Amino acid sequence: MRTPRLLSVLGLLLTGLIVGVSARASLAAPPNVVLVITDDQGYGDIGAHGNEMIRTPNLDRLHGESVRLTDYHVDPTCSPTRSALMSGRYSTRTGVWHTIMGRSMMSTDELTLAEVFAENGYRAGMFGKWHLGDTYPLRPQDQGFQTVVHHGGGGVGQTPDWWGNDYFDDTYLHEDGTPEQFTGYCTDVWFDEALKFIESSREKPFFCYLSTNAPHGPYYVEQSYKQPYLDAGVPEPMASFYGMITNIDDNMGRLVKKLDELGLSDNTILIFTTDNGTAAGVARGRQQQNAKWKGFNAGMRGQKGSEYDGGHRVPFFLRWPAGDLHGGRDVDTLAAHVDVLPTLVDLCGIDKPKGPPIDGTSLVHVLKGSDEVLRDRTLVVHSQRIEYPEKWRKSAVMTENWRLVNGKELFDIQSDPGQNSNVASAHPQVVGQLRDAYEQWWTSLSPVFDEHVRIVLGAEDANPTSFTCHDWHAPQPQVPWHQGMIARNPEANGYWMVDVAEAGTYEFRLRMRPAGVAYGLPAGTAKVRVGDVEASEPIEDGELFALVTVELKAGPNKLQTWLDSKDGKSRGAYFVDVQRVE
16 A cells, blocks of 8 residues: 555656756756847936836836946947947957948957857847848858848938838848838847747747847837826937837837747846937926937936036846846946956856957956956056047046046046046146056057958858948048938949959949949949949939949958939949949
8 A cells, every 4th residue: 555655756856867867957058148228319218226206117027137347338329339339349449430431340259159159059039130241251140140130331311221120020131131121110120030039949049139220310209108208298309219218118018028928038248238328308408408308427527428427327237047147236337348258258167269359358257246346457448439539539548537538637436426527636646647548548448449340242151242322431421321321322432442352354233322222323434433443324314323344453442432423413322233244
């Protein structure tokens, strides 16, 4: 009579043992990583940070469940932040210090987060905004991501993006370069595709980089999202900007719910951050200044593009329950975008392949509660947005206690977080120390100032290739970086820095609109110059493109095009397709 009972007890013990082993195995498995980064959302554009107007219940909940870096900094604009985040290196070192003009393209010498994860057996997916190069070998699929759905350029509707995209029912590109028209609002699409990727990858570790273009302008969003803010007295475009953020918040709720449903929440490192200070969350101009609600910037000075903290101090939430990083806790250690890569390598227990030396430092110890480490570090951010960097331009040298701005103004950030009182004259020694730190940093960057990240022509993996005037090297007013500018057919020109992969015969198709868009050229002459090689062909009125054939040698060079019409107007080709045919 005891035998059945004994077997039952043994069965229960065995079941418990299996469950225990399974649980330990689950916890021992490498964590998944989901990194969400929004565009132009500032530190003050979240309810949990004290904004009493904006509605972000899901982000507020995540804030309460996360370890929060409260003194986390990025570059003051888009591409530089993304290159530093991807590489763990200061953005200028990667070749990126602008958002256009060929200076938003990240060097292929960099080792990216996606490449690190892929080398360690992770699936890597990227959804949304890349903004580090639109041509081979600079695209996300060339830089380690296996699954990609993204728009072109630095925003939906910019020149490299699919012609006519306007945030709704747009066409985006996959990892193999094929376009697909999606249904719905851009942010919803990025999250839809990310959730599909997460579900399909749940049996092995994955890295999901979810990079929204919202709330970057133009400020397009469904009326239902912005109307509550208009009704509450929020002026435009802030009402639409807030509406875009509330839509992001809804999607964050969907993301967290999906992780819960799939049983992935416990062992997924979920990060939420942004790429620079607020773009539209603070009132500007007379109309906004007279509005009932004037915005909220968490007491900081400056906005997007600024060297003051409001331009580069942004949210950073990290939640990983299985790693005991949860529960709602602030970490006030000075940190930056360059720290993300080494931190994730350590948290995930993976190997970092060989690559360029990184500038960042792992934050694992401070995330886990150590208050004694990294207290004496110095970090630098700057905003150049010109062809060649200029010393001290829009710069901030940062320590835990001080901010040296533009090499001249000194602020005690602990007692004066609004950066209202310049105390440089009272602390000359501190100014000297921070200037010395900047000088060393600047010297370390200077070797790349005269280098160029190049568009590759004639490569086996990308022949033909296409590129746009977004990446012209030229004075900024001459660079038509947005489709609205292209529509005005500006008389402007610039050049591209290219690398001819193989010697041979190359066909250049010069256009004023991208392939697939019917737009006739005016009669005249088309010309192509690559280094000292030049060729030209007549243009018949109404032709969709001008075809110019050129014999090229292999190697780096400078490329420029001309579309000279009979009425005396001259402009560069806004869109170029190049194919090596022999």
